[in-house]
Amino acid sequence: MIKAVLSALLVLVAMSSTFGKYIPKSGKRIPETLSRGWGDQLLWAQTYEQALYWSRSRNKPLMVIFHLEDCPHSQALKKVISDNTELQKTLDEDFIVLNLVYETTDKHLSPDGQYVPRILFVDPTMTVRADVTGQYANRMYAYEPSDIKLLMTNLKKAKKLLKSEL
C-alpha cells in the first residue's frame, strides 16, 4: 500500500515537472535574449545604468545600439554585426555592450535625433563620444550593412580612451 502511494506520488511529481509549467494560450514562446540577435556570445548589459557602471569599473568603452525588432534596417545591420567574427571578438574583449529597443532619458545619446538603427559610443569617463560618427550627414550615428568597415574603424577610435589613466 505504501509502495502504491509512493508510486502515485512519484507519478504526480513527474507529471507536475513535465506538464505543470505555464504555457501561454497563444502557445509556447522562445525566451527573449538580452542579445536580441546582435551577438549571442557577448555579455550584454541590461540597462544603461548597468552599462555605465561596467564601463567605469572595467575601464572599457561602451557601445550602445538603438534598434527596433520590426525595423528592416535594424535587422539588416544586426545580421552583418552578429556574423562578423572580428567585430564580435573586439566587442567581447574590449567593449561593454548594450542594445536597447527603448530610448533612455539621457539626451546625450540622441545628439541628432532618436532614429534607429543608431550606434553611440561612451567613454569610461561617462562622456558620450559624439565625435565617433558614421557617414550620413543627416543621421550621423546611423550605419548601413555596407558600413561595417567604418564601424570597425570607429571601434578603434572609441578604444582610444579620452583619459588613458583614470
Add this chain to the structure above:
Amino acid sequence: MIKAVLSALLVLVAMSSTFGKYIPKSGKRIPETLSRGWGDQLLWAQTYEQALYWSRSRNKPLMVIFHLEDCPHSQALKKVISDNTELQKTLDEDFIVLNLVYETTDKHLSPDGQYVPRILFVDPTMTVRADVTGQYANRMYAYEPSDIKLLMTNLKKAKKLLKSEL
C-alpha cells in the same frame, strides 16, 4: 575550371557559416535571457522606462523584481516563482514584468533600502505601491519562498488599480 572555382567558393561559404561564428576563448556561452530564469514564457521589459511605458499604455500594473544572480535567496525565490503556474499565468495576462540585477535611479523603488530579492509594484498611474508589502518589518518588500501565497494575494491587491479609469 569555372566549376572548380564555384565548388571551392561553395565550400568556403559553407565553412564560414559553420565555423566562422565568434566563440569566446573561454568557450561557448549560453545566451542570456531577459527572463533570467524568472519565467521564460513571460514578456519581460528590458528597462524601467520601457516597463513604465507598457504599464501606462496597456493599463496594467508593473511588477519589478530586484535580484542578483549569485544570491541564494534570489535563486530560491526565483525557483518558486518560475515554477508556480497560477502566478505565471496571472503575471502574463494581467501584469507588466521587469526583473533587474541593477538598481534604478528612481528612489521610490527602494522605500526601505536596496536589498535583494525585493518586489515592488507600480500602478499604471506611475505610482509606486509602497502599500503592497511582504511580512518582514525590517525588509518590507522581501519575500521568502514560503511567502508565495502572500505574493499571490499581493498580485490581487496590485491589480486593483488606484484609478479604475484613466
